[in-house]
Amino acid sequence: MISRTKDSAQGYRPNQMQKNTPDHSLMPPCQAACPLQMEIREYIDLIAQGRTMEAMQVIRSGNPFPSICAYVCTHPCEDACRRSQVDKPVAIRALKRFAVEFGGDRMVQAEAETTHPEKVAIIGSGPAGLACAYYLRRRGYPVTVFEAHSELGGMLRVGIPQYRLPRQVLDTEVQRLTQMGVEIRTNTRVVSLGLLFDLGYKAIFITIGAHQSLRIGIDGEEGPGVIDGATFLREVNLGFKPSLGERVAVVGGGNVAIDVARTAARLGARKVTILYRRTRAEMPANPEEIEQALEEGIEIQYLVTPTRITRENSHLSVTCVKMELGEPDSSGRRRPVPVQGSDFSIKFDTLIAAIGQAPQAPGDFHVRIGKGSTIQVDPATLTTNRAGVFAGGDAVTGPATVTEALAAGRLAASRIDDYLQHRYPLPTREGRESLVGDLSPETIETIRKIGRFEPQILPPETRAKDFGVVECVYDWQAAVEESRRCLRCGMGAEILFQDKCASCLTCLRVCPYHVPYLDTIGTVRIPVDQCQACGVCVAECPARAIVLRKPYDRRQITEELNHTLKSAAESNLKPFIIGFCCQYGLFGTGTLASLWRKTGAGIWIVPVLCVAKVEADHILNAFEKGAEGVFIAGCGEQCARENTTEWVQQRVEKVRKTLKEVGLEPERLQAFTMKNANEDIALQMEKFSERIGNLYLASIIMQEVKK
């Protein structure tokens, strides 16, 4: 049997969307790359529809501190984004910042109830500690956070400069934790775990970070004028103003080195020079940050390493040696080798060493320490060698990213919960198939190229003066346009009912991206790694065998139509007009709302995610349910997809023919193309509803005459 049955006598309409229609979509590469596995595709899609508040909710459901990530995330998602194979990756982090700023994040009130008696102590209030506190509190545990410094935040507070993460953002997130009832003990350095257990804590999470700077190990390193990067940033971030002098050298090539250099420049150092022993290509720092540092006048000397520091009248004379790149080392980067006899010396007032950091766990913790002074844990359970003691974050991994620390905190919370409830640790997330594979050259060629909209950056001469945030947030339009670049990986079409497929090859013929193909045994295949989820084949399949993996197709439209009809039934405004309107961009209901208010007609909007998915059947259904007129408004040239207008025209013509056959005027059905800032559409809309109004009046008169 290949078909569902429907009996209209019982009011059961065809293809009614089943409750809980399954989402068969594959996990997109961005989500798979995210340490927190955030539902990036979903919130980007919501931003593209202008549904920023909902986007914010999606973000919040996967991230305890989205506003922090919105500023400082190293966005591995963007590195995985398949849009980069077409042009440039979607600016996911900047879009998240837009959602955080405009999605009402500040209104979110976190609340939690205590449902468990077991107290948990968290040592360290960095991202891992705060995330763990957040999730444990949500699970109902009393939580105490111990912080050695005067303020919460760990590296977020003492490591990351304010121009990258404004302190109000951090304060807001910390405040929420306090509101949730997390007990905060600042200025409290924990020296012994036994003492905490004695105080009644049943589990401890060590997340002390990696604050100990590594030494360069050269003569003259100890003494005035030389400071390490972590200490320097900590002092500046806690409000001190170290005196640096005029000329500052920064040794190292990581993000900390860049942060140190840019901070030094902002403190008034006249000349800041970064000494790095490899070349720019090997620099581990974020390329954008390097670029911004250079713009701010910071000099980077590559292939240089200091060998000796001597002091002359409170100045430093740093002897350096030139390097060249040799064989690759264990990290895969080419090892720098000193060039014989290339010594030279430079004068500085201060030298800041930022060549790496390591954790430093107090010996009295009695936890097993592994390579690089990190705490050894079981990676799946985050348990240490001591019962009830868990560890995570930089203290375990060595210096890593904020997002990784948040993920560790979240994992720790669920593992501590398992431990306290005497449960075998369960997988945190059901395994979902991820999308793998690159776009083929043929697909790439057919995808419309749309350049990435970079968020504005303050000009270097303005930004380098103070600690204000460097990057501006998107405006509404830029955010919507940028989010529309998403390729919706993993959401594509699938032949759900293979037994219904008549192998008619319609999908092969209509696909704008030439994705479906016939395999060697004559079965139609739609490879999910190439499909762009435009939905044209879904609407055109004569056997209705194809659906989108996420029900963004006829099922969604049918549901929305029924919903709209239900609401419309309560209104008496005449004439009754239904409009299928694209929800993407600024061209959906938002713009339309301002247009139809003038007309005075009962215009009801069925929101659709691309008008190419509206089927002839949907249009007829609207007429059947009493619509006097129907229009379809697509975004036209703004569309990120191909030929949507043509497909709308095809279906409009088909329905018009049928309307004529049943004795209705074909002009009751219109297709509009919304264009940005175009007055025409308003006029067209007005004319359309006027015409429908006249037809309605005429029909009333005819009825009266008949009587």
Add this chain to the structure above:
Amino acid sequence: MIVAQQKPLEETRRMLAPYERVLILGCGTCMTVCDAGGEREVSYLHSALRVAQAKGGNGTHTFAEYTVKRQCDREFLEPLADRVKDIDAVLSLGCGIGVQALAERFPDMPVLPGVNTSFMGMAKEWGVWDERCAACGDCRLEDTAGICPITRCAKGILNGPCAGTKNGKCEANKDMDCAWVLIYKRLERLQQLDKMRRYYPPRNFRAIPRPKRIVSKASLNAGGGNG
């Protein structure tokens, strides 16, 4: 593949007029491929009939819809056995064969054709179908380089082209290729132009017994022998 076209709505409605409860029955094979009676078209026709009823109002029909994999084999029709008890007529969107198979399977049920079965052919591109075979039962495609003059020549002549060919097009329709020019060009490519010089006697139109039947199984009657 069999190609058909849905009947005009008006005609369909006229046919349906006497019947109250109607099952619209699609076919999942040829009629799906040629876009005349697959599940989507069944649903569309259903909607169209309901709109017509809402606007015009001749009678109060109730409709049900269903699609089987193939209407031309009775085994596929078995799931309908229960359903036909509650209906007054079947509107079949199958080809003429499907309609007859239904009539044969459900002797007490009126079966109405919803499509005009048009020809045997293939898709030229999306949404365009061309006739290719007339099922004449006497295939000469070997002589005509795989291009059938019976279906593709307006006159169906076996010894073409006629004098009406002009610039490779047919005098009956200036947009239509002359089948015999196509045949000539392809025979030229195949270096078989000698076939153009041959005379082909007229086909035997006289005694084609209808309905035709083909028996491919061997007769196993007693004494019949099977080798």
